[in-house]
Amino acid sequence: MTADIHNWVQIGSLEDIPQEGARCVKNGDMTIAVFRTASDDVYALEDKCPHRNGPLSQGIVHDGCVTCPLHNWVISLETGTAQGADEGQTLAFPVRLEDGRVLIDLSYSHQAV
Amino acid sequence: MTKKKLVIVGNGMAPGRMLEHLFDKDKDAYDVTIFNAEPRVNYNRLMLSPVLSGEKTYEDIITHGDTWYAENGIRLHKSSRISEIDRTGKTVTSENGVTASYDKLVIATGSSPFIIPLPGKDLEGVLTYRDLDDVDRMLAAARGGGRAVVIGGGLLGLEAAAGLKQQGMDVTVLHLMPTLMERQLDPAAGFLLEEEFKSRGIDVLTRANSHEIVDDGTGKVKAIRLDDGTEIEASIVVMAVGIRPSADLARSAGLETNRGILVGDDMRTSDKDIFALGECVEHRGLCYGLVAPLYEMAEVIADNLLEGASEYTGSVTATKLKVTGVDLYSAGDFAEGEDREEIVLRDAAAGVYKRLVLKDNTIIGAVLYGETADGPWFFDLLKKETDVSEMRETLIFGQAYQGGAPLDPTVAVAALPDDAEICGCNGICKGKIVTAIKDKGLSDLDGVRAHTKASASCGTCTGLVEQLMQVTLGDAYNPAAVTPMCGCTHLGHDDVRRLIVSKELKSIPSVMQELEWTTSGGCAKCRPALNYYLVSDWPDEYADDYQSRFINERVHANIQKDGTYSVVPRMWGGMTSSDELRAIADVVDKFDIPAVKCTGGQRIDMLGVKKEDLPAVWEDLGKAGFVSGQAYAKGLRTVKTCVGSDWCRFGTQDSTGLGIKLEKFMWGSWTPAKLKLAVSGCPRNCSEATCKDIGIICVESGYEIHYAGAAGLEIQGTVVLGLVSSEEEVIEYVSALTQMYREQGRYLERIYKWAKRIGHDEIRSQIMDDADKRKAYFERFVFSQKFAQVDPWSERVSGKDKHEFNPMAVLQAEAAE
Ligand code: SRM
Ligand SMILES: Cc1cc2nc3c(=O)[nH]c(=O)nc-3n(C[C@H](O)[C@H](O)[C@H](O)COP(=O)(O)OP(=O)(O)OC[C@H]3O[C@@H](n4cnc5c(N)ncnc54)[C@H](O)[C@@H]3O)c2cc1C
Ligand code: SF4
Ligand code: FES
Numbered sequence: 001m002t003a004d005i006h007n008w009v010q011i012g013s014l015e016d017i018p019q020e021g022a023r024c025v026k027n028g029d030m031t032i033a034v035f036r037t038a039s040d041d042v043y044a045l046e047d048k049c050p051h052r053n054g055p056l057s058q059g060i061v062h063d064g065c066v067t068c069p070l071h072n073w074v075i076s077l078e079t080g081t082a083q084g085a086d087e088g089q090t091l092a093f094p095v096r097l098e099d100g101r102v103l104i105d106l107s108y109s110h111q112a113v
Numbered sequence: 114m115t116k117k118k119l120v121i122v123g124n125g126m127a128p129g130r131m132l133e134h135l136f137d138k139d140k141d142a143y144d145v146t147i148f149n150a151e152p153r154v155n156y157n158r159l160m161l162s163p164v165l166s167g168e169k170t171y172e173d174i175i176t177h178g179d180t181w182y183a184e185n186g187i188r189l190h191k192s193s194r195i196s197e198i199d200r201t202g203k204t205v206t207s208e209n210g211v212t213a214s215y216d217k218l219v220i221a222t223g224s225s226p227f228i229i230p231l232p233g234k235d236l237e238g239v240l241t242y243r244d245l246d247d248v249d250r251m252l253a254a255a256r257g258g259g260r261a262v263v264i265g266g267g268l269l270g271l272e273a274a275a276g277l278k279q280q281g282m283d284v285t286v287l288h289l290m291p292t293l294m295e296r297q298l299d300p301a302a303g304f305l306l307e308e309e310f311k312s313r314g315i316d317v318l319t320r321a322n323s324h325e326i327v328d329d330g331t332g333k334v335k336a337i338r339l340d341d342g343t344e345i346e347a348s349i350v351v352m353a354v355g356i357r358p359s360a361d362l363a364r365s366a367g368l369e370t371n372r373g374i375l376v377g378d379d380m381r382t383s384d385k386d387i388f389a390l391g392e393c394v395e396h397r398g399l400c401y402g403l404v405a406p407l408y409e410m411a412e413v414i415a416d417n418l419l420e421g422a423s424e425y426t427g428s429v430t431a432t433k434l435k436v437t438g439v440d441l442y443s444a445g446d447f448a449e450g451e452d453r454e455e456i457v458l459r460d461a462a463a464g465v466y467k468r469l470v471l472k473d474n475t476i477i478g479a480v481l482y483g484e485t486a487d488g489p490w491f492f493d494l495l496k497k498e499t500d501v502s503e504m505r506e507t508l509i510f511g512q513a514y515q516g517g518a519p520l521d522p523t524v525a526v527a528a529l530p531d532d533a534e535i536c537g538c539n540g541i542c543k544g545k546i547v548t549a550i551k552d553k554g555l556s557d558l559d560g561v562r563a564h565t566k567a568s569a570s571c572g573t574c575t576g577l578v579e580q581l582m583q584v585t586l587g588d589a590y591n592p593a594a595v596t597p598m599c600g601c602t603h604l605g606h607d608d609v610r611r612l613i614v615s616k617e618l619k620s621i622p623s624v625m626q627e628l629e630w631t632t633s634g635g636c637a638k639c640r641p642a643l644n645y646y647l648v649s650d651w652p653d654e655y656a657d658d659y660q661s662r663f664i665n666e667r668v669h670a671n672i673q674k675d676g677t678y679s680v681v682p683r684m685w686g687g688m689t690s691s692d693e694l695r696a697i698a699d700v701v702d703k704f705d706i707p708a709v710k711c712t713g714g715q716r717i718d719m720l721g722v723k724k725e726d727l728p729a730v731w732e733d734l735g736k737a738g739f740v741s742g743q744a745y746a747k748g749l750r751t752v753k754t755c756v757g758s759d760w761c762r763f764g765t766q767d768s769t770g771l772g773i774k775l776e777k778f779m780w781g782s783w784t785p786a787k788l789k790l791a792v793s794g795c796p797r798n799c800s801e802a803t804c805k806d807i808g809i810i811c812v813e814s815g816y817e818i819h820y821a822g823a824a825g826l827e828i829q830g831t832v833v834l835g836l837v838s839s840e841e842e843v844i845e846y847v848s849a850l851t852q853m854y855r856e857q858g859r860y861l862e863r864i865y866k867w868a869k870r871i872g873h874d875e876i877r878s879q880i881m882d883d884a885d886k887r888k889a890y891f892e893r894f895v896f897s898q899k900f901a902q903v904d905p906w907s908e909r910v911s912g913k914d915k916h917e918f919n920p921m922a923v924l925q926a927e928a929a930e
Contacts, residue, residue: 009924011921011922011924012921012922016916016921017916017921018660018916019291019300019660020634020660020661021660023916023920023921024920024921025920025921025922025923025924026920026922026923026924027924028924031920034921037448037449038299038300038449038633038634039299039300039447039448039449040295040448041448041449041450052674053675053676054676055672055676058664058667058668058672058676059637059664060637060640060641060660060661060662060663060664061660062634062635062636062637062640063449063632063634063636064449064450064451064453065451067637069663069664069665069672070672070674072637074637076451077451078450078451078452079451081451106924
C-alpha cells in the first residue's frame, strides 16, 4: 500500500560508520542501527532485537548478519529476520549509497504498526 | 557517389576498435578524419604500465601505426585538440585552427585523471597517470632517484607504484580506504595484495588521508603531509585517485551530459548525428573505466554508422591487475548478503585465495588471487547467468574439474574389494578393518590403530583408513576428534594457537588466509577468539581489532538488559577512601545514575548509565583518580582482599597490601577468560581465595599459592600450586602462571578448565620446579603489560572511538509515529 512512497533521508557518510561496525540514528522515539560490512555494504535495522529488544547496534557484525549483544541471536542485516532456529524479525529500512553518502528510506517506519 | 564524412574527436582505444569494425563491414562508406590531442598514433593504453616498468617500449604497444592510417585513407591530426563543435554548421574546430565538417561525428575524448584539490597540487613533480607523456615524466623523475609517493591504491596507483619501484625509486602508496583496491577486491584479497606489495619493498599506508603537498621553496615537491601530521619526503607525487569522463567539449556544444555524455542504447547523443564512445560516455547511469565495455560500444556504433540498428545494453566488467608476478582477477558483485552464498577456497601453501558469490544458483561475483586461470571461465558463467547447481561442489576448483569422474573419494574406497590392501606397512586389508570396526564398535582412528595396526606405522594410509571408517560408520563417524573452533574452520583452538605462533601470523585476515578459513570474514565466535590469541601472542605488534570484540570490551562498560551500561571503577584490593566515595557520589548525582551497588567483587557498580554519557562519566571519575575496573573483560578483574595483619587479630601477612600490589601489577592484561584473584590474611579465608582463579592464603611461613578455583556455574575449590616466602615471589609465580595460561588457554576457557586439560603436575613442574621456564613466562608477562596497561577510559575521554558514543544523526521527530 505504501510501496511507492519513499522518504529518503540522508543520515551521513559511509566514513562515519566503522567497517564491521554500526552507528545509531535517532528518529523520534525510535533508534535505527546503521551497519557497515567488511565489503562496505550498508544496512539499517530498527535497533531492537526481536528476542528481547537488545540493541543490535552493539553487536558483532559478520557475514551479512549481526549477533545480538544480549543473548547472541543472529539477525540478518538485509531482512531483519532471526537466523537459525530462532524466530522473529525486526524492521529493516532500505538504504542507498550515493557517492559515499548514506540515505535511508523512512517511509518504511510507517509500515511498522 | 561522394563518401560521407566521419569525424572522430579523440584517438584512443575505443575509436581505434570502432574503425576496425567499420572497415570490416564497409571499407568505403566514410571519409574519416581524426583529431587527437596527443601528438601520436593510437596505442594500447593498458600497456603503459609495462612501459613504465621497462618491460616494454612505446613501439611495442602501438595499435595502429602511421602506415595503417595512410592505407585506410584516414586524415589524422596529431596534437590537435578540438575546442568547438558547431552543430548547426556541422563542423569541428581545433585549438590550433583546423576546421573539418562532418556528416557523422563521434566524440571519444576518454577521461581525465581526477586531481585532489590539495594545497600544493600544482607544484612541479605532481603527476598523473593517463598517457605516454605521464609515463615519460615518471621515467625522467625515476632517473633522479628518491621517493615517489603514489596517492591511490587502486588499479592505476598500484601499477604505477610497481613500475616506479622497478625503476629504482623508493615508493610509498597512500590509500584512503582500509584495504587496497576495495572496489574490485574483498578485504581478504586486498590484504594479500598489500602483503605482496610490502614484500616488494613498497610501503603501503592504508586509511591515509593526504593533507598537503609541501613546497621545497622553489615550487617543487618536497614532501607530503597527512592529516595525522605524518610527513613523507617525496621527489614526485603521483595522483591516481580516479578518473572523470571528459565531457566538457560535448557540454559546451549543448549536448545532454551528466557525469559523462549521455547516450541511448543506440549510442547516439541528444544529437542524432553525434555518437559518443568510450570512457567519456554515460550509458544507463554508468560510466566505464575499462576497455571491454568500450569495445562493445565500438561495435554498436560501427554498425549504426552503416544504418544498422544495433543496441548496447550495458556490460558487466572484470578487472585484472597487470603487475608482473601478481595474479589477481575480480568480476561482478562480491558484497555479502543474506540471499547470497559464497564459496571460498584458500590454499595457503600456494598463496591462493578464491571466492565466488552465488545468488539463485548463478555466479554473481568472483575474486581470484594467486591463480586466475579460471577467471574468464567464471566470468563467462557470470555473464551468461548459467545455473551452476549441478557443479556446485567442484565449481571453485575450476573448469578442469567439471565433468568426468565423481570427486568424492569415499565412493572410490567403498568400491574397493574386501581383500584390497589398505595399510602397506602392516599388510592390513579392507575386510579386516571393516570387520574390526563393526565387531569391536570402534569409532575413532586410535581405536582402529589399536585393534588392527592399520595406519599405526608410517601413517600414509591414514586418509584411506578414515575414508573407510566414514563408509562403514556413516554419520556416526566424526573424523576430527578435535572440535573445530567454529563453522569457519576445521581446526581446533589449540591448532590455531600453535599455527599463529609457528607461522608468525599477525592479523586476523592472515590467520584466515593461511589457515584456510572457509568463510571470507569469520563469525562472531572465531573473531573474538582470534583477536585474543593475536593480542596475547604479539603484544607489541598486533593492532587490536575492536570490531572483533564483544560490545563490553569494545566500549569498556557492561551492557545491561535495557541497553544502558554499568560502570565499575577499580578500587585497588577493595580499599577506598572518602575522596573516592565522594567523587562517586557526585558522578551519580550529576548523571542521574539510577542504581549504585556493592558488587560481589569488593567494589562499587553504577548501573543504568546512558551510553552517550559514558565518556563524561569516565572523565569525572578519571579526575578523581579512578581507572576502569575492567568488570567486562576477559582479563584481570578483581583482586579481593581481607584486612590482614594491618588490623585483623589473626592476620599473618599484609594481605591487603599484597592484593593491591598484585592488582596494580596485573591490571589490564587480557586472558582467555576472566581472571579473578583474592588474597586472604590467614586460612580463615575471608576473601574467599580458595574459590578464585588464583588465590593466596597467607600463613606464618609465607604465602600459599592456590589456583583453579571457581564459584560460578561450577563450584570448584582451588588446588595448591606451592608455597613461597616473599611478596616478590608471589608476584613472579602468579604472573608466570597467568602467562602460561594466557599462552595455552582456549578462548573462554577459565583457568580451572585449562588446568584440568593440561594437568596440575605439568603446571607445577613448569612454574614451581623449572626456574628458567618460570622466569621466561614472567618476562613475557611483563613485556606484554607494557602495551596492556593503558587505561581505556582515559583513552576514550581523550577522543578515541568517539563515534561509538554519539548517534550518527538525529532526525526530526515527526516520522516517529
Ligand atoms: C556486578 C556483579 C554482581 C554484583 O552485583 O555483585 C556481577 C555481575 C555480572 N556477572 Fe558475575 N558479577 C559479579 C561477581 C561475580 C562473582 C563473585 C566474585 O567475583 O567473587 C562470581 C563467582 C566467582 C567466579 O567468577 O567464579 C561471578 C560469576 C559469574 C559468572 C560465572 C562464571 C563461571 O565461569 O562460572 C558469569 C558468567 C560468565 O562469565 O560467563 C558472570 C557474569 C556476570 C555478568 C557480566 C553477566 C553478563 O555477562 O552481563 C554480570 C554483569 C553485570 C554488570 O553489568 O555489572 N558472573 N560473578 C559482580 C561484579 C564483580 C566485580 O566487581 O567485578
Ligand atoms: C595506465 C593505465 C592502465 C590501464 N589498464 C587497464 C586494464 O588493465 N584493463 C582495462 O580494461 N582498462 C585499463 N585502462 C583503462 C583503459 O585504458 C581505458 O578504458 C581506455 O583506454 C579508454 O579508451 P577511450 O578511447 O575511451 O579513451 P582514451 O584511450 O583515453 O582516449 C581518449 C583520447 O582522446 C584525446 N582527447 C581528449 N579530448 C580531446 C579533444 N578535445 N580533442 C582531441 N582529442 C582529445 C586524449 O588525448 C586521448 O588520447 C588503463 C588505463 C591506464 C591509464
Ligand atoms: S548472578 Fe546472574 S543475574 Fe546476578 S549479576 Fe550474576 S549473571 Fe546477573
Ligand atoms: S535481546 Fe537479542 S538475543 Fe536476546
